[in-house]
Ligand SMILES: O=P(O)(O)O[C@@H]1C[C@H](O)[C@@H](CO)O1
């Protein structure tokens with residue numbers, strides 16, 4: 682039998698262990714996408730933990746995902762940063778892939794920043810561009826693969842959470858303003874992210890379908906984390922680093938690979954880090970308006 686109270690205890694045990702190991706009490710959590718682990722480098726007074734040492738934590742198996750949880754201070758805010766996330770295609774259940782998000786909630790986090798590497802379908806998005814996520818299509822979720830499936834844990838949020846404003850508008854506007862001030866506005870635009878299961882990249886027919894559906898960028902993560910975060914009332918900001926163009930034509934001889942994805946992450950690391958750092962610095966930590974606050 683599935684008992685929500687037992688499951689809740691698992692999140693609580695991990696949160697209690699982390700509290701006993703660090704004095705940091707984070708207000709902001711950051712999940713680093715493929716090749717974007719350097720986002721943690723900006724944190725001062727770091728306490729870091731290998732995932733393998735954290736009770737209840739899954740393990741990272743993907744190259745470019747170090748598998749370390751880093752606590753620290755950033756411009757007056759206390760943060761926790763996941764250097765490496767968990768993907769469904771690694772064989773984790775969606776509950777496991779999103780496990781850290783609920784732990785963050787129990788640690789007192791108010792805002793979640795999700796980042797990922799993604800392929801672009803929109804003609805206006807080039808490799809190296811940054812897409813501020815306006816909305817998502819959660820393909821696994823649409824067919825019932827949802828981390829919220831099963832008995833609802835009322836301690837975290839409602840049975841039927843709204844997802845119509847899951848990417849906070851104020852933070853999106855602030856990020857755009859910061860991009861302008863940094864002089865990189867031409868690299869940054871808003872768009873719709875779609876999560877597919879992976880681990881294979883898209884066939885050409887799949888790419889054409891996603892394009893026709895109005896998807897701007899596609900990846901293999903993020904949406905389940907955002908669903909769980911929104912369910913428990915966290916404010917969310919998301920960005921995709923566009924690492925490749927998704928091949929949409931049978932005449933195109935380009936092809937994507939994970940090494941190339943990581944390389945674009947390295948090339949744009951400074952810009953992404955500066956944007957995220959500035960966003961954290963300027964965000965109002967006490968303004969946390971979401972639909973699903975419990
Ligand atoms: O963790 P993210 O979503 O950034 O990782 C993307 C999707 C695959 O895991 C990988 C493909 O290169 O990058």
Ligand SMILES: Nc1nc2[nH]cnc2c(=O)[nH]1
Nearest residue numbers: 798799800899900901942
């Ligand atoms: N599904 C998918 N994930 C990605 N992650 C980085 N690039 C891509 C891509 O082209 N497709």
